[in-house]
Amino acid sequence: MSVAESVETSLSIAEAADATGLTTHTLRYYERDGLLLDAVDRASSGHRRYSEDDVGWIRMITRLRATGMPIREVRQYADLVRAGDGNEAERLQLLVAHRDRVRQQLAEVATHLEAIELKIGLYERTTCTLT
Amino acid sequence: MSVAESVETSLSIAEAADATGLTTHTLRYYERDGLLLDAVDRASSGHRRYSEDDVGWIRMITRLRATGMPIREVRQYADLVRAGDGNEAERLQLLVAHRDRVRQQLAEVATHLEAIELKIGLYERTTCTLT
DNA sequence: GCTTGACTTCGAGTGCACTCCAAGGCGCAC
DNA sequence: GTGCGCCTTGGAGTGCACTCGAAGTCAAGC
Known part of the structure; x- marks a missing residue:
């Protein structure tokens, strides 16, 4: 927890879970399932470090999920965003x-x-x- | 289908499915699961005959389901109604x-x-x- | 009288979205 | 240095609500 104030704010998985209202299980599941834009950064220990962008994106996909978009379609959307400009x-x-x-x-x-x-x-x- | 006009209107399972927007599978499943108030009447052939009351009740529970009530809770409600007056x-x-x-x-x-x-x-x- | 099609039962299978588990690693407090 | 707690992985398990399959029955039409 004392690591919480890095130079640029980055969150542990528990903090990210707190911030998004998801569980740590679900956060890992989403990452495995290709719903996040990139693999989340890792600390030297291998622990995930969530950036503000990560959290922002996760909030977006929770909105999509909360309005009933299936995981499959969230992934399609993520794929498009990941592909970059032009689509x-x-x-x-x-x-x-x-x-x-x-x-x-x-x-x-x-x-x-x-x-x-x-x-x-x-x-x-x-x-x-x-x- | 020629049986459709009985003295009091009663519907085959396919007609009931049509009338409620459910599938015949789901109608049987709901009955098995105790969501209906009573076992549906049967023709001499053993085929289900849905009364208007049956269809009305099924419409009610589709409204509950469509608004997110879990099957379990619909069953509780059906249990209460089945128990009769007083609750x-x-x-x-x-x-x-x-x-x-x-x-x-x-x-x-x-x-x-x-x-x-x-x-x-x-x-x-x-x-x-x-x- | 034989086919057709809608129906019957019971039990198994499917899809979705998590949710949990076991075995192990890392770093801090005592 | 050892216990503690948070983290890691891959894979298995859960709960919900259907959805389907197989094998058989029945009534009606040709």
């Missing part, structure tokens, strides 16, 4: 497709939620009557 | 807890979506510049 149109296409799916799913969930709230209204009336 | 408060509690989770998750997804839309905005500017 921005493809990245855009991927993100737009995802956005549209999320919007639609959000709308569907909202509709279902309304139906559930209606049901709750019925039960509330019942239990009020009973009390 | 409305428990059912209400279960639904309210679910509603709150859904609302929160909806809000989180909306936030993540905004961040993703921001990213899309950046890419749109990039690709415009390139063109």
Whole structure:
């Protein structure tokens, strides 16, 4: 923990887990699975050192995951970014497709939620009557 | 199919699947797993006959599922309903807890979506510049 | 009366996303 | 110098929700 303040801030895997809300297991899993842009830097001991860029990217992919993008597709996106400049149109296409799916799913969930709230209204009336 | 118009409308499993958007596999799975209120009626041939009540209940549980309620909890809810009158408060509690989770998750997804839309905005500017 | 097709059961298989384990390394505190 | 805790690896295990397969039944049409 005393190593935490290096010249440029870099985090241990536990700190990165803390910072991103993932577990250390998941962080290693994501790296193995090609979701990160590069292999994370290592200290001389072999321990991972996460840069701010790493953490920023991981936050991005947690947003994608939290909105339901499958791992496979996150990897595709990472592959595009890793490939460097020139494929921005493809990245855009991927993100737009995802956005549209999320919007639609959000709308569907909202509709279902309304139906559930209606049901709750019925039960509330019942239990009020009973009390 | 010519049997479709019985005295009181009852549906074959394929028709019920059509009506609910589930597969016949899933319908049988739900029944096996105790998600339905009773075992579905059978024709003399042993084939399932879904009543309108059955279909209504299945629609309700697809709404619960579509909003992320785990199978296990849907079963608990079904158990309560099956137990009959007197536990409305428990059912209400279960639904309210679910509603709150859904609302929160909806809000989180909306936030993540905004961040993703921001990213899309950046890419749109990039690709415009390139063109 | 034989084929066709929709249905039945039970159990096994699939895909996804983690999640955990065993065996071992490193560096600091006592 | 030894225990402690955090880290490493590869691979195996878990939980969820389906999804499929095999073998067989039944009613209807030709």
